Amino acid sequence: MNSASCAAKISTQPFSLNPTSPTSHDNPLVFPKPTSLFLGSTRKLRLSSSSKLNLHRRSGTVVAVSDVVKQKKSKSTPSLLITKEEGLELYEDVILGRAFEDMCAQMYYRGKMFGFVHLYNGQEAVSTGFIKLLKQQDSVVSTYRDHVHALSKGVPARAVMSELFGKTTGCCRGQGGSMHMFSREHNLLGGFAFIGEGIPVATGAAFTSKYKREILKEADCDHVTLAFFGDGTCNNGQFFECLNMAALWKLPIVFVVENNLWAIGMSHLRATSDPQIYKKGPAFGMPGIHVDGMDVLKVREVAKEAIGRARRGEGPTLVECETYRFRGHSLADPDELRDSAEKAYYAARDPITALKKYLIENSLASEADLKAIDKKIDEVVEDAVEFADESPVPSRSQLLENVFADPKGFGIGPDGRYRCEDPKFTEGTAHV
Amino acid sequence: MLAIARQRMLGQSFKKILPAVSVLRSYSSAAKQITVREALNSALDEEMLADPKVFLMGEEVGEYQGAYKITKGLLEKYGPERVLDTPITEAGFTGIGVGAAYYGLKPVVEFMTFNFSMQAIDHIINSAAKSNYMSAGQISVPIVFRGPNGAAAGVGAQHSQCYAAWYASCPGLKVLSPYNSEDARGLLKAAIRDPDPVVFLENELLYGESFPVSDEVLDSSFCLPIGKAKIEREGKDATITAFSKMVGYALKVSEMLEKDGICAEVINLRSIRPLDRATINASVRKTNRLITVEEGFPQHGVGAEICASVVEESFSYLDAPVERIAGADVPMPYAANLERMAVPQVEDIVRAAKRACYRSVPLAATA
Numbered sequence: 056m057n058s059a060s061c062a063a064k065i066s067t068q069p070f071s072l073n074p075t076s077p078t079s080h081d082n083p084l085v086f087p088k089p090t091s092l093f094l095g096s097t098r099k100l101r102l103s104s105s106s107k108l109n110l111h112r113r114s115g116t117v118v119a120v121s122d123v124v125k126q127k128k129s130k131s132t133p134s135l136l137i138t139k140e141e142g143l144e145l146y147e148d149v150i151l152g153r154a155f156e157d158m159c160a161q162m163y164y165r166g167k168m169f170g171f172v173h174l175y176n177g178q179e180a181v182s183t184g185f186i187k188l189l190k191q192q193d194s195v196v197s198t199y200r201d202h203v204h205a206l207s208k209g210v211p212a213r214a215v216m217s218e219l220f221g222k223t224t225g226c227c228r229g230q231g232g233s234m235h236m237f238s239r240e241h242n243l244l245g246g247f248a249f250i251g252e253g254i255p256v257a258t259g260a261a262f263t264s265k266y267k268r269e270i271l272k273e274a275d276c277d278h279v280t281l282a283f284f285g286d287g288t289c290n291n292g293q294f295f296e297c298l299n300m301a302a303l304w305k306l307p308i309v310f311v312v313e314n315n316l317w318a319i320g321m322s323h324l325r326a327t328s329d330p331q332i333y334k335k336g337p338a339f340g341m342p343g344i345h346v347d348g349m350d351v352l353k354v355r356e357v358a359k360e361a362i363g364r365a366r367r368g369e370g371p372t373l374v375e376c377e378t379y380r381f382r383g384h385s386l387a388d389p390d391e392l393r394d395s396a397e398k399a400y401y402a403a404r405d406p407i408t409a410l411k412k413y414l415i416e417n418s419l420a421s422e423a424d425l426k427a428i429d430k431k432i433d434e435v436v437e438d439a440v441e442f443a444d445e446s447p448v449p450s451r452s453q454l455l456e457n458v459f460a461d462p463k464g465f466g467i468g469p470d471g472r473y474r475c476e477d478p479k480f481t482e483g484t485a486h487v
Numbered sequence: 488m489l490a491i492a493r494q495r496m497l498g499q500s501f502k503k504i505l506p507a508v509s510v511l512r513s514y515s516s517a518a519k520q521i522t523v524r525e526a527l528n529s530a531l532d533e534e535m536l537a538d539p540k541v542f543l544m545g546e547e548v549g550e551y552q553g554a555y556k557i558t559k560g561l562l563e564k565y566g567p568e569r570v571l572d573t574p575i576t577e578a579g580f581t582g583i584g585v586g587a588a589y590y591g592l593k594p595v596v597e598f599m600t601f602n603f604s605m606q607a608i609d610h611i612i613n614s615a616a617k618s619n620y621m622s623a624g625q626i627s628v629p630i631v632f633r634g635p636n637g638a639a640a641g642v643g644a645q646h647s648q649c650y651a652a653w654y655a656s657c658p659g660l661k662v663l664s665p666y667n668s669e670d671a672r673g674l675l676k677a678a679i680r681d682p683d684p685v686v687f688l689e690n691e692l693l694y695g696e697s698f699p700v701s702d703e704v705l706d707s708s709f710c711l712p713i714g715k716a717k718i719e720r721e722g723k724d725a726t727i728t729a730f731s732k733m734v735g736y737a738l739k740v741s742e743m744l745e746k747d748g749i750c751a752e753v754i755n756l757r758s759i760r761p762l763d764r765a766t767i768n769a770s771v772r773k774t775n776r777l778i779t780v781e782e783g784f785p786q787h788g789v790g791a792e793i794c795a796s797v798v799e800e801s802f803s804y805l806d807a808p809v810e811r812i813a814g815a816d817v818p819m820p821y822a823a824n825l826e827r828m829a830v831p832q833v834e835d836i837v838r839a840a841k842r843a844c845y846r847s848v849p850l851a852a853t854a
Contacts, residue, residue, distance in 0.1 A: 095770065196586075222555070227623045230623045237622030241625060244589055245614075248613075252610070252613060252614060255579050255580070255583050255585070256586035257591065258579070258586060259586020260586045261580060266587070293578045296576035296578060297583070299574060299576070461620055461681060461682045
């Protein structure tokens, strides 16, 4: 259910000009996005949004890419989208994401975790669908909702849990916290609290990849960067600045929008003049794709295309994943503004149940296999909590460490003396 | 021996005859003179040649040869991949620079003036300065942000603010401000080689000024230590601290005070963060009086920090209250006479020095 199918439907059915009629939710003509059956508070906006429908056809590149996916999907009934190993890997990852976040909520209410904690329940399909296609050297830049991105990228659950507890064994030795997960080893570049802040940083990482290939002549450097951010960020200036520069310089980056329709209590439709984010891509000269972010396999198909494009040097892509967060914006958010019918609708589209169903129906795995994975993950998460509990808090001396990589600056040599006082310095023979 | 003594005497007599800002400082072989612009250009050139990971980015740095011609000739030498003309998107391209630095490239981001850095200040502080700490040492950011800072001539309120105090208050950043060509070359090279984010505050009015440089300075490995101030002129009656353009004023002031029998010691801070508290305090303990000079706004400024540092460490050595000379506490006016009143002038500094030495007259309003 992506924009291509909507476009297909437009051409075959008459366009209804009566948007106020209480049509059934399946009629795509009334709603701008065929998959988005916006309920609750968005009901009022149905009138204005339907007029945007015919703009669908004009996003040329959008339809092209989505068409490929659509064709693949229709042909896929005989052949499967994933192998058994891949399927189990994906399942394990989504279960890890869900179990970990649920445990975070528990720990927060027990007082072990503090400050701002933003949970990712419900959006696992996006993280798993994209990140599991990456190599270790590819990089991921995220927002404050970064626990699951870290886990998918390979940061051990123990390290993430310790970081959340503020212990010295955390991935950032307790100095970053929930919103600032960094890992040099796994190329996770954060963890940024300001929305839109990670997008230019991701664009810079992609720039480095291109620079390494072209200037530093590391010929096989085809590292790709993924930037994850939300619907609220798409109104921010930095987002547009980076779409422009990424397309201008053809950088190997994929901009992944996790459109969960809500920015704390601000509905996406109330905040955005044109809520269809994927359309902003072609305005800058890159393809814009809309995909159902509650389905791991659909996300994975689109991700393969986008990441492949970036690796081949064809430039950036903007992917809008329609997804939903089951919990509030953060653990401090009472989550009163969202309609329960909307929540129920998306809960029915839980990515874990969908993946489970696919695996079982296509005989890729049995109930027993999946239960074994569930159990294994439960143990991993429990172990992570125990490890974090038992880890020590940072020592006092850690407070002043790591402010600078080199506190004295280049002018002072490793022996503590000023380089400019070394008589050999200006002969060019001084050891630099 | 006699020949050398004669030379020195001649040199000193020359000093009295020629105007203050000129030649013949205390260098042994003051052979060549280069402008600050040439110094910066050569520093960038040499660092880009030595390390292919260094690249420039900013508005008009390429084809326009630099808004103030600092990056002249670099596009032809290194190509458009290493000298990037960016669109007018400070937040975006600064963030891109920071992202590239996360991966070990060494960007030198130019702001046309530091006033424009306010559009990118989120990236300078939050993504660059704090990253090494937040990631517990995993991700260092070897980036340099450079550009003209402070007042120029008649450019109005939005183009004249001095940002030294703002950036220097943030842990995780190193803030440098050169005065002459030697400073410019040495500090810029040190900044580019440094693995931490450095804010390099130049001054537009100094770009065209020539200063003598020794052969050491022209060597391609030359660099100055970050965090060490320079005593430009030794003295025993009062200490004047300054940075950037104000160092020139302070030196003029010291010449003028000499006639009144006050021998002032002039300290060129060079590095605002880390501040060289040791040198400043040692000097105050010697002279017992302090005058801090800066161009920026007075409240929470560099002078305020120096004063606090001296009060904390050398209180019993002070014979007079610390005099703080700063720009007027107003946005920079446009009219030429008002602008002159809003920026410290030589006369203001002389008056303050005399007050500190109890030689003067009633407290005249400084602008």
